[in-house]
Amino acid sequence: MMIVMKGDATEDQIAHVIARVEQAGAKAHPSRGERYTVVGAICDDPKIIAALDLRGEPGVEKLVPISKKYKLVSRELHPEDHVVRVGDAAIGGGSFGLIAGPCTVESREQTLSTAMACKAAGAAALRGGAFKPRTSPYTFQGLGEPALEILVEARAESGLPIVTELMDVRQLEAIVEVADMIQLGTRNMQNFDLLREVGQIDTPILLKRGMASTVEEWLLAAEYIVSEGNDQVVLCERGIRTFETATRGTLDISAIPVAKATSRLPVIVDPSHAAGQRDLILPLARAAVVAGADGLIVEVHPSPETALCDGPQALFADTFSEWVYDVRRCVDLMGKVMAGGEPVEVGV
Numbered sequence: 001m002m003i004v005m006k007g008d009a010t011e012d013q014i015a016h017v018i019a020r021v022e023q024a025g026a027k028a029h030p031s032r033g034e035r036y037t038v039v040g041a042i043c044d045d046p047k048i049i050a051a052l053d054l055r056g057e058p059g060v061e062k063l064v065p066i067s068k069k070y071k072l073v074s075r076e077l078h079p080e081d082h083v084v085r086v087g088d089a090a091i092g093g094g095s096f097g098l099i100a101g102p103c104t105v106e107s108r109e110q111t112l113s114t115a116m117a118c119k120a121a122g123a124a125a126l127r128g129g130a131f132k133p134r135t136s137p138y139t140f141q142g143l144g145e146p147a148l149e150i151l152v153e154a155r156a157e158s159g160l161p162i163v164t165e166l167m168d169v170r171q172l173e174a175i176v177e178v179a180d181m182i183q184l185g186t187r188n189m190q191n192f193d194l195l196r197e198v199g200q201i202d203t204p205i206l207l208k209r210g211m212a213s214t215v216e217e218w219l220l221a222a223e224y225i226v227s228e229g230n231d232q233v234v235l236c237e238r239g240i241r242t243f244e245t246a247t248r249g250t251l252d253i254s255a256i257p258v259a260k261a262t263s264r265l266p267v268i269v270d271p272s273h274a275a276g277q278r279d280l281i282l283p284l285a286r287a288a289v290v291a292g293a294d295g296l297i298v299e300v301h302p303s304p305e306t307a308l309c310d311g312p313q314a315l316f317a318d319t320f321s322e323w324v325y326d327v328r329r330c331v332d333l334m335g336k337v338m339a340g341g342e343p344v345e346v347g348v
Contacts, residue, residue, distance in 0.1 A: 001040070001041045001049050001052065001063055001064070001065055001066060002038050002039070002040055002063070002064040002065075002066055002076065002077055003012075003021070003038065003039040003040075003041060003042075003060060003063055003265055004036060004038050004060070004061045004062050004063070004064060005017070005036060005038065005059050006036075006038040006058060006060070006061045007035050007036055008059075008130030009058075009059030009060075009061075010059060013057075013058050013059030013060075014030065014037055014039065014059065015057065015074055016057070016058070016059075016162045017039050017054060017057060017060060018030060018039055019055070019115050020037065020052070021041045021052065022320065024041075024043075024048055024051070024052045025040060025043060025045070025048050026041045026043035026048055026150060026312070027041070027043065028040070028041060029041075029042060029072060029077065031078045031080075031097045033079065033080055036061075038077060038078075039075040040071060040072065042071050042072065042227075049289055053286070054085045055077070056282050060296045061289070062303075064076070064180070067218065068219075068262065069220060069223075070216075070219045070220050070222070070223040070263070071223065072223055072226040072227060072231070073149050073219055073222045073223055073226055073233070073263045073264060073265050074219075074262060074263060074264070075261070075262060075263060075264050077264075078264040079264070080264065081093045081094075081264060081266070082231070082264040082265055082266060083095065083266070084179045084204050084232050084234050084246045084265075085204070085232075085267055086099075086124065086161045086163070086180050086204055087123050087125065087160070087161025087173070088161070089124035089125060089161065089339040089340060090339055091124070091234055091266045091268065091294055091295050091339060092234070092265075092294045093266075094335070094336050094337060095294075095336065095337055095339045096293075096294060096295055096334075096336040096337060096338050096339060097124045097125065097234075097266075097268065097294065097295035097296075097340075098122065098123045098124050098295060098296050098297075098298075098324065098327070098338065098339070098340055099123065099124065099125045099126070099163050099206075099268070099295065099296070099297040099298075100118040100121070100125075100126065100127060100297070100298050100299075100300045100315075100320070101114055101115065101118055101123075101126040101127035101128045101163075101299070101300055102114050102125040102127070102128050102129075102300065102301050102307070103129055103132075103272075103299045103301070103307065103309045103310040104128070104129040104130075104132050104140065104142050104143075104147075104310075105128045105129060105130055105142070105143055105147035105150050105151060105307050106307070107150075108150050108153065108333060109265065110301070110302060111128055111147075111150050111151065111154050112150075112153065112154050112157055112158075112245070113161075113302050114128075114300055114302055114316065114317050115125075115154040115155075115156055115157060115158040115300060115316035116157065116161060116323075117300065117302070117318065118158070118160060118224050118300055118317075118320065119158040119159065119160055119340075120321060121320045121321040121323075121324040122321075122324055122328070122338055122340040122342060123160065123324070123340050124160075124161075124295075124338070124339040124340035124344065125160055125161045125162070125163050125180065125181065125261075126151070126154060126155065126158065126160040126161070126162055126163065127163045127164070127166060127183070127299075128154070128163075128164055129142050129147070129149075129165050129228035129309070130142050130143060130144060130145065130147035130150050130164050130175070131144060131147075131152065131165060131166070131167050131168075131171055131184055132151065132249050132309060133163060133165075133167055133187050133188075138310040139309070140309055145174055148164070148174060148175065148177075149179045149268055151164060151178060152178055153279070154166060155180075155317070161179070161180030161181065161283065161317060162177050162178060162179050163179065163180065163181040163182075163183055163297075164178070164182070164183060165182075165183040165184070165185055166179075166183065166184060166188075166194070167183045167185070167188065167195055168194070168197070169193065172197060172198070172201075174210075176201055176203055176317060179203060179223075180204070181203065181204040181205070181206055181234075181327060182198060182203050182204070182205050182206065183205075183206040183208065183236075184198065184205060184206065184207050184208060184321040185208050186208045186209065186210050186211045186238060187210075187211075187307065189207065189208060189209060189210035189213055189217075189218065189221050190210060190213070190217070190221060190222075191211075192224055194269035195228075196224060196225075196228050196327060197219070197220060198230065198231060199226065199228025199230045200228050200229060201225065201226060201230060202230060202232070203230075203232070203238055204232035204233070204234065204347070205225055205232065205233045205234070206222060206231065206234050206236055206268075206297070207222055207225070207233055207236060208236045208237055208238050209232070209235070209236065209237050209238060209240065209252075209255070211238075211239070211240055211241045211249065212240065212241050213240070214277050214288060215255050215258050215259055215262075217236065218255075218310040219235075219259065219262065219263050220271060222235060222263070223314065230231065233265050233268075234265065234266045234268055234295070235259055235263070235265050235266065235267045235268070236267075236268050236270055236297060237251070237252055237255045237256060237259070237267065237268075237269050237270070237274075237288075237293075238269070238273045238274055239252070239270070239273055239274030239275075240252050247274065247275055247276055247277070247280065248273060248274065248275060248276025248277070248313070248322045249273060249274045249276070250274070250277075251269070251271065251274035251275070251284050251288070253266075253287055253288065253291050256269065256288060256291040256292050257291060258291050259293050259319060260292055266276070266294040266295065267292070267293055267294055268286075268293055268294055268295035268296060268297055269288035269293045269295075269296055269297075269298070270298070271284035271296065271298060272295045272297070272298045272299040272310070272313045272314070273283045273286060273310075273316075275313060276312065276313050277312055277313060278304070278312060278314070278315060281298060281313065281315060282323060282326060282327070285298070285327050285330075286327065286330050289327060289330040289333075289334060290330055290333070290334065291332055294336075295339075296327065298315060299314040299315065300316075300317050300320050301314035301315070301316070302316075302317040302318070302319060303314060
């Protein structure tokens, strides 16, 4: 339930309503806008919410039921866009975040050179997998913890915050010491124990949509994280599994405006995994930006032909600036600002 406070409600009146909600056994989630404050009352027991009648309390304007199954990430409770910061970069609220880098950390030289190319192109953050979930047990699974050390060096050299994937709660301690943002991949979107664990830390989370999940299931997965206290969540559409075989996945462009209309969380898109082939990444990226995406995450490699993972869908590091220039025109068209700023000249 949402308790909408009057525009002239005092801090004491707001605090009184919050106390009433908590005394009843529900959790209070205040959201302060420019004109109004809304207090969300969230509880598993509908009887508690039904009995929580605050009509007539000083400062209360009205009570509004929350119709969505997901409460804390919905626009009903928080109508304003949520902004998530990754290092010094902001994603959401008109700030467009480009995350780029290799699918997986293969070596120090490969990672550092890619990081500098991404920085020069104006990326906001560097992606790089230390632990890789692979369909086949015989393919490269990542370097593990040594890769995290390389990512730390890449951050120091390039100044870019680090985004890396968490697969298992046993990796959490090592990753949380390094990552500026933790990625949960498509296979872990409904790993509910893992979602609860990352909900108890304050590191931003990049939550990829499950390859066979509905938008509602995706948002409910985000709700698991936010309900534990961590509201620094960015949603990522990365293509879903359909009958179509021309591409690796089917990029669900409609999911972008749907998720943004029903949720306050930023939504970014991974055209690399959706396409599975290099020549399709740019048109899919353009479409995502124009559909309202708050950012992109793409794979970049100095020599994709020798990459140990997903080489056919990796952009070339030496021409990445040209690719970003094209995307930047769409970002400008939508009235957003690139979080990484203007391209800069850097060298290893």
